[in-house]
Amino acid sequence: MTNEEIDQELDTKAIVIRDGARGWRLGSCFIEDAQDILGVDDGETPSEDDEDYGEIIDDLCRICEELLNGSGYTVVWNDGYVIYQDLSDEAIESLAEGF
Numbered sequence: 001m002t003n004e005e006i007d008q009e010l011d012t013k014a015i016v017i018r019d020g021a022r023g024w025r026l027g028s029c030f031i032e033d034a035q036d037i038l039g040v041d042d043g044e045t046p047s048e049d050d051e052d053y054g055e056i057i058d059d060l061c062r063i064c065e066e067l068l069n070g071s072g073y074t075v076v077w078n079d080g081y082v083i084y085q086d087l088s089d090e091a092i093e094s095l096a097e098g099f
Contacts, residue, residue, distance in 0.1 A: 001090040009091045010084070015073075019080030024048075027057040030081055034064035037083065038071065 001009075016033050018026070035041050046056045065075050074084040076095055084091075 001088065003094075006088075006091050006094045009088060010095070013084045013087055013091075014082050015085050016083040017080070018082075021080070024054055024057045026080065027061045031057070031060050031064055033083065034068055037073065038064075038067055 015037070018029055018033065021029055046053055046060070050056060068075055068083065072086050074087050074092055074095070076082045076084070087095075
């Protein structure tokens with residue numbers, strides 16, 4: 001696969017591109033996006049008033065990323081995140097080399 005073909009695949013298979021948020025707000029957005037993609041809703045949204053809010057968000061992000069990866073999605077974090085669907089091995093390798 002040529003670099004041009006890989007770039008085109010990355011452009012066309014990015015289903016969520018999110019930037020601009022930071023910290024736990026970014027984590028909350030990721031959880032919502034992952035739940036929408038996976039078609040799940042745990043019914044509970046952690047409150048920022050919870051004592052362990054940051055830890056809860058971090059744990060939920062990790063779980064959501066694992067579920068996405070197991071369902072054929074690839075998540076790339078970099079000043080935000082991009083969620084790709086059904087990337088080829090060559091495109092995933094290209095992403096790994098870029099970081």
